[in-house]
Amino acid sequence: MYTTELQKNPRILPVSTEAAEQTVAFEARVAGDEYIEPKDWMPEAYRKTLVRQISQHAHSEIVGMLPESNWLTRAPSLRRKAILFAKVQDEGGHGLYLYAAAETLGTSRAEMIDALHDGRAKYSTIFNYPTMNWADIGAIGWLVDGAAIMNQVPLQRTSYGPYARAMVRICKEESFHQRQGFDIMLHMAKGTAEQKAMAQDALNRWWWPSLMMFGPPDDNSPNSAQSMRWRIKRETNDEIRQKFIDATVPQAALLGLTLPDPDLKWNDAKGGHDFGAIDWEEFNAVVRGEGPCALERISARRTAWDDGAWVRDAADSYAAKQSSKKAA
Amino acid sequence: MERALYDYLLRRGDDSLILSQRLSEWCGHAPTIEVDLSLANLGLDLLGQATLFLDYAASMNADVHNADALAFHRDAAEFRNCLLVEQPNGDFAQTIVRQFLYSTWQKMLFDRLAFSKDPTVAAIAAKAVKEISYHADLSADWMIRLGGGTDESNRRLKAGVEWMWRLVPELLVADEIDNELITKDIAPDPASFETDFMTKIAEVFAEAGLDVSPLPRNFASGRRGYHSEHLGHLLCTMQYLPRAYPDAQW
Numbered sequence: 001m002y003t004t005e006l007q008k009n010p011r012i013l014p015v016s017t018e019a020a021e022q023t024v025a026f027e028a029r030v031a032g033d034e035y036i037e038p039k040d041w042m043p044e045a046y047r048k049t050l051v052r053q054i055s056q057h058a059h060s061e062i063v064g065m066l067p068e069s070n071w072l073t074r075a076p077s078l079r080r081k082a083i084l085f086a087k088v089q090d091e092g093g094h095g096l097y098l099y100a101a102a103e104t105l106g107t108s109r110a111e112m113i114d115a116l117h118d119g120r121a122k123y124s125t126i127f128n129y130p131t132m133n134w135a136d137i138g139a140i141g142w143l144v145d146g147a148a149i150m151n152q153v154p155l156q157r158t159s160y161g162p163y164a165r166a167m168v169r170i171c172k173e174e175s176f177h178q179r180q181g182f183d184i185m186l187h188m189a190k191g192t193a194e195q196k197a198m199a200q201d202a203l204n205r206w207w208w209p210s211l212m213m214f215g216p217p218d219d220n221s222p223n224s225a226q227s228m229r230w231r232i233k234r235e236t237n238d239e240i241r242q243k244f245i246d247a248t249v250p251q252a253a254l255l256g257l258t259l260p261d262p263d264l265k266w267n268d269a270k271g272g273h274d275f276g277a278i279d280w281e282e283f284n285a286v287v288r289g290e291g292p293c294a295l296e297r298i299s300a301r302r303t304a305w306d307d308g309a310w311v312r313d314a315a316d317s318y319a320a321k322q323s324s325k326k327a328a
Numbered sequence: 329m330e331r332a333l334y335d336y337l338l339r340r341g342d343d344s345l346i347l348s349q350r351l352s353e354w355c356g357h358a359p360t361i362e363v364d365l366s367l368a369n370l371g372l373d374l375l376g377q378a379t380l381f382l383d384y385a386a387s388m389n390a391d392v393h394n395a396d397a398l399a400f401h402r403d404a405a406e407f408r409n410c411l412l413v414e415q416p417n418g419d420f421a422q423t424i425v426r427q428f429l430y431s432t433w434q435k436m437l438f439d440r441l442a443f444s445k446d447p448t449v450a451a452i453a454a455k456a457v458k459e460i461s462y463h464a465d466l467s468a469d470w471m472i473r474l475g476g477g478t479d480e481s482n483r484r485l486k487a488g489v490e491w492m493w494r495l496v497p498e499l500l501v502a503d504e505i506d507n508e509l510i511t512k513d514i515a516p517d518p519a520s521f522e523t524d525f526m527t528k529i530a531e532v533f534a535e536a537g538l539d540v541s542p543l544p545r546n547f548a549s550g551r552r553g554y555h556s557e558h559l560g561h562l563l564c565t566m567q568y569l570p571r572a573y574p575d576a577q578w
Contacts, residue, residue, distance in 0.1 A: 065364075076569035076578040077396045078345075078379045082372060088355050089368035096361045134569055134578070184578075191338045192576050232335035290399070300357065308359025310419045310484065314477025321476060 004154075019043065024239050030231050035161035038104035046230055047105050049223070050160050052057060052121075053232065054102040054195070055112040060124035061095035063116075063297050067131040068140060083180050084137060090173045101162040117302050125283060126209050127293025135188045135202035141181015143203075143210040144247070149174045150244045152215065154234035182251065189255040196256075204254070204260045211275075212283045214241040224247070329381045332508040333446065335408060336515055337481050338398070339505075339551055341381030342409035346559070348374035348432060349566050353417055363420070366466060370427065374458035380452045400570035404560045411497040414559045416551070418488065419482065421474055425488035426465035432528055435464045437519055440516035449514060468532045475536025482537060489538060497546035500525075505551070508565040 022041050029036065036042055068088050075081035099109045115121035126144055131137065152174060157166040186276060188199035215237040227233035245264075252259050263276035286294070330552035358364035382395035392398055412430055412569050417423045437459055441453035475479040502510065509515035530540050548554070569578070 062361065064355075069352075071347065071354040072355050073565050074568050076400070076576075078375065078382075078399055078434070080578055082375050082379070084566040085352060085355070085372050085375065086367060089365055089372070092356075092361050092364045092368070096365070099361075163526075187578055191578075192573065194573055195576050304359070308363075308420065309358035310478065310480045311474075314474050314481030317481075318473045318477040 021094060027229075030159045030229075033157070033166060033231070034159075036159050045226075046148075046232075046315075049227065049230070049232060050163065051105050051107050051112075052097045052226075054105075054132055055107070055115070056122050056124075056313055058095045058098035058102060058112065059116045059121055060127065061091045061098060063123045065091050065095075066139060066297055066300055067127055067129070067293070070131050071134060071137050072272060074134070075137075080184070087141070087177050088178060090177065094173070095171050095228075097166045098292040099162075101160075101166045113202045113305065117305060119289065119298070122287065123297075124213060125286040126213050127297060128286050128294045129205065129209055132205070132292055133202060135185065135198040136206070137187055138181050138184030138199065138208040139202040141177050141179075142185050142251070143181070143206050144198075144213065145174050145177040146248065147210050147244055149178055149249075152238050154240075157175070157231075157234060159231035162317050174289045185255055189257055199255070200257055203257050207260050208278065208282075209286075211241060211245070211278055212286075214238075214244065216280065216283070231292055232282045240270050245275055249273055330388065332505045333514060335505050335551075336509055337381050337385035337388075339410075341378045341385060341395075341398070342407050343413050343434070344374040344381065345378035346407070346409045346415040346562065347426075348378060349562055350413065350415075350417055350423075350426075355499050356424070361422055367423075370466070372462050373456070373463065374411070377452065377456045377459070380455075386446050388449055391474075391557075396570070400567045401574075404555050404563055405462070407553065407555065407559060407563075408551055409555075409559075410495070410498050410555050411548040411550045412492060412499065414556055414562060415492065415495065416558055418491065419484055421484035422488035422491055424467055424470045424474065425485065425492045427463065428532065429492055429496055429499075429529070430530075431460055431463035431467050433525055435460045436521040436525055436528075437516065439520070440521065444515065445513040462468050464492040469534045471532050471538075475533075475538055485536065486538065489533075493541060495548055497543050497549040498550065500543075501546055503551065 011078055023043055024043060026036070026040075026046075036046075065088050068084065068091070072081065072084050072088060075084050090164070097277045099112060102111060102112060112121065116123065149171060152167050152171050156164055156171060158164045160168065185199055185203075188195040188202075190196075218224060218236045218238045221237055226232060228236070249259065249264070263274065265274055266272075267274045285291075334394065341548070348371045351367050351374065354367045355364065355371075358367055379395050382398045386392045386394050386398055409429075413428060415422075415426055435457065438453045438457040442450055444450040465548055471485065476482075500522050502518055506515060506518070510517045511515045526540075533540050570576075
């Protein structure tokens with residue numbers, strides 16, 4: 001799935017004079033679209049920005065398993081169950097290789113997970129909303145994963161090599177996730193009256209949070225300029241949001257569902273849709289941890305981690321005993 | 329319809345389906361991401377096996393439309409899985425003990441089932457046995473790791489064995505349905521691999537620092553639809569949507 005830059009005004013470290021020459025060389029490489037690799041010199045602020053962004057992305061994948069696994073045990077057919085099981089497993093896999101990509105920058109997975117559990121690290125706001133009916137699983141795939149693809153396709157060309165390469169695989173899988181979501185919506189929207197009502201209800205609840213996934217508007221996105229310059233980011237929040245809306249409107253029409261925005265209409269002059277005001281108050285509140293399921297999500301993660309501590313200890317202890325046996 | 333074969337297919341399909349459902353409860357909540365992924369692998373394999381067996385069963389029964397009808401529209405008394413697979417996950421040790429006992433048995437059964445005179449059964453078993461081999465290895469590795477890890481993991485593993493051990497004898501009995509299929513060379517006799525099974529258990533238990541208790545008297549007959557109290561709750565969750573909206577296609 002997806003995370004956007006959520007920490008406002010991170011401290012950007014000033015570049016020291018000694019590093020100035022290296023910085024110039026670094027910026028030239030980035031500007032020339034070269035990949036930066038783990039052993040290459042990089043500005044400390046670049047490293048920090050990446051650790052923050054990649055770990056937020058990883059956390060979002062792991063927390064994002066929860067709203068979907070909420071319906072895994074209740075998936076309505078064997079086929080749907082198998083697809084959802086594989087999809088949620090994919091999200092776990094994405095988390096794993098994103099943590100691995102972030103680790104190449106010198107921060108351990110344990111440190112990142114600690115930061116998630118004690119609230120220092122963020123994850124995508126979208127996962128703080130509840131999945132209330134089966135169509136929510138369709139809406140997440142269609143809209144949330146659809147938004148993720150829009151965001152992540154440019155990340156395949158992000159300047160940090162391990163992150164870019166992780167994104168290549170992730171994008172392939174997200175594209176399957178998006179299609180399975182749309183397929184669920186299609187069955188629901190063309191199904192019984194009750195199913196159609198569930199589909200519309202899910203769309204009503206997920207539409208606006210999906211638009212918020214692209215992050216704050218460009219005129220209020222403090223980190224965007226630096227991230228664009230470092231080619232960590234390749235398109236602005238508003239550009240991708242517009243692209244997403246333009247792609248989604250005809251899909252909703254095909255489903256026969258109504259997007260919950262009375263101001264949504266085609267604008268010939270701009271060659272895109274105009275849309276209603278996004279409630280950034282709501283977004284900021286969810287970023288602050290006031291989302292409807294924020295407590296449930298983080299408590300589920302902490303519980304899984306704490307309940308699993310004895311298993312991890314046992315595995316470590318067994319491995320240590322084995323290696324000392326070998327050494328003896 | 330060949331009643332014995334039909335029932336046998338339900339037994340195989342239901343074992344896999346119910347165990348897969350249990351494993352899916354772990355999804356997103358396992359001790360590490362790696363464990364989460366591996367439990368999902370097992371669950372997905374089992375779900376695939378369940379679908380193949382139940383589809384085959386449905387094809388033999390004019391009253392049943394497809395595998396989904398069998399999975400979602402039968403009540404507990406019509407399920408034919410053994411009691412072992414329906415046991416609650418408990419902690420990770422209890423889940424691993426359940427998996428180890430079942431996969432070890434299932435591996436030996438399917439090794440033989442791959443030579444069934446029924447070509448569909450043989451084909452499903454031949455495909456599944458490769459998956460089950462991995463399930464048996466993975467769970468045996470965890471048995472040994474937990475047994476030899478810390479005092480706590482060893483204690484939890486023993487508690488898991490204590491919970492599951494009473495349900496092993498059910499795996500080893502053959503009833504008239506098995507006997508009919510054994511005679512026709514469609515199914516193997518569980519007695520034919522009981523010694524191998526107990527040897528394998530003893531081997532892994534020894535490495536995990538566990539004693540092998542004598543097998544108790546069998547009290548379970550899940551194969552006839554007599555289940556533990558746990559299955560009804562599992563089905564309430566699993567079958568909720570198709571039961572609540574019987575006219576819907578998903």
